[in-house]
Amino acid sequence: MDMQPLLLADFKPAAGLIKQDYEDFVVEEIPLYPASGSGSHTYFLLEKRGLSTMQAVADIARALNVRRRDIGYAGLKDARAVTRQWMSVEHVEPKRLKNLRIARMQVLEVSKHGNKLRLGHLVGNKFVIRVRQTEPHRLAEMQDALVVLAKKGVPNYFGRQRFGGRGDSWKIGKAIIRDDLEEALDLVLGRPTARDHGNVRRARQLYEQNKFAEAAHRWPGMFRDERRALKTLQRTGGKKKRAFLVIDRSLRKFYVSAYQSYLFNHIVADRLRTGLAQLLLGDLAWIHATGAVFDVTDPQVEQPRADTFDISPTGPLFGYRMTTPSGYAGEAEANLLSEEELTPDSFRSEQLRVKGARRPLRFQPTGTSIRLGADDRGPYLEPRFILPRGCYATSLLRELFTDQAIIGGERI
Numbered sequence: 001m002d003m004q005p006l007l008l009a010d011f012k013p014a015a016g017l018i019k020q021d022y023e024d025f026v027v028e029e030i031p032l033y034p035a036s037g038s039g040s041h042t043y044f045l046l047e048k049r050g051l052s053t054m055q056a057v058a059d060i061a062r063a064l065n066v067r068r069r070d071i072g073y074a075g076l077k078d079a080r081a082v083t084r085q086w087m088s089v090e091h092v093e094p095k096r097l098k099n100l101r102i103a104r105m106q107v108l109e110v111s112k113h114g115n116k117l118r119l120g121h122l123v124g125n126k127f128v129i130r131v132r133q134t135e136p137h138r139l140a141e142m143q144d145a146l147v148v149l150a151k152k153g154v155p156n157y158f159g160r161q162r163f164g165g166r167g168d169s170w171k172i173g174k175a176i177i178r179d180d181l182e183e184a185l186d187l188v189l190g191r192p193t194a195r196d197h198g199n200v201r202r203a204r205q206l207y208e209q210n211k212f213a214e215a216a217h218r219w220p221g222m223f224r225d226e227r228r229a230l231k232t233l234q235r236t237g238g239k240k241k242r243a244f245l246v247i248d249r250s251l252r253k254f255y256v257s258a259y260q261s262y263l264f265n266h267i268v269a270d271r272l273r274t275g276l277a278q279l280l281l282g283d284l285a286w287i288h289a290t291g292a293v294f295d296v297t298d299p300q301v302e303q304p305r306a307d308t309f310d311i312s313p314t315g316p317l318f319g320y321r322m323t324t325p326s327g328y329a330g331e332a333e334a335n336l337l338s339e340e341e342l343t344p345d346s347f348r349s350e351q352l353r354v355k356g357a358r359r360p361l362r363f364q365p366t367g368t369s370i371r372l373g374a375d376d377r378g379p380y381l382e383p384r385f386i387l388p389r390g391c392y393a394t395s396l397l398r399e400l401f402t403d404q405a406i407i408g409g410e411r412i
Contacts, residue, residue, distance in 0.1 A: 282327025319356020
């Protein structure tokens, strides 16, 4: 990923290490609505440690003997963390969920509801984060910086976890949009990098040698789509397009979503030059209270609403039905698509139809605080904040801590 400019350009970020333990990064989901207590869907509050949401879903589906797609969830949560999030499953008695015993998971609450829990059915997330090996003497500076971020807003970048462990899921999405499914499959199954280790690295190397059966055997069991694609290659004599299309449709959509996110981040970085709160003629503005979008025909009239964080300029999650702005924003988005050799219609194919959407260029953290603490591992700074759904804690943290700070081996 390209370097992303910061909002606090004059603030010197502090050193620090994050996610040294799972308990150093705690995320709790704020649900959009409480479960009603009746209905055919069982809602359960899951606490997990060191697992991605998708891995947790796979493990739970296997334990309950249901399909992965039958398990609903409102958002994707960090793997290297302690997270609490609601999930749902239909026609499974609450007692079975209460008695669920899976490593690194615990069901905290169970209830019933009338519909499946779906992506986006949450208000936001609460974060409690411990930053170690940092600079405790700068606590007052950090508190002042948090005040500025709460007032001006944080650049609404998609965080690095959006782009997968290798940071290249957007490249797979780009290949899909270009209808280059052979390239997409090569990225999914091959092209080993320094981020690949053990059996995964060996599996990628075997794929590069066209040893599909051996590669399928090497992929760990959790990589079901990779193994399925390799078996298809073996059965069809190496037909890559057919092999790619056996990958779960939701995973293919995730890759395309990562590419949308990558392009959106470019627009955020570009607009930082004028200011993320600054409305321009032709902008499409986001109303934070409702999520509605409207055309800015008179920036001077609307600017006071942006100054009080009632509204914000938006950027593109490109798609064939996405509403486009005019003026500077429209030109910037059109130029980006042109550089990528794409048009809005590129997001409509036989395999996937991506409608697109608008997303605010900034978000406002609430409940912000930072304190100094200590435990048997030494002193730490502990920021706490609440973020709206779809916003990344790392986008806030990188305003306060150096880009060299390590999150479980990954940069912020």
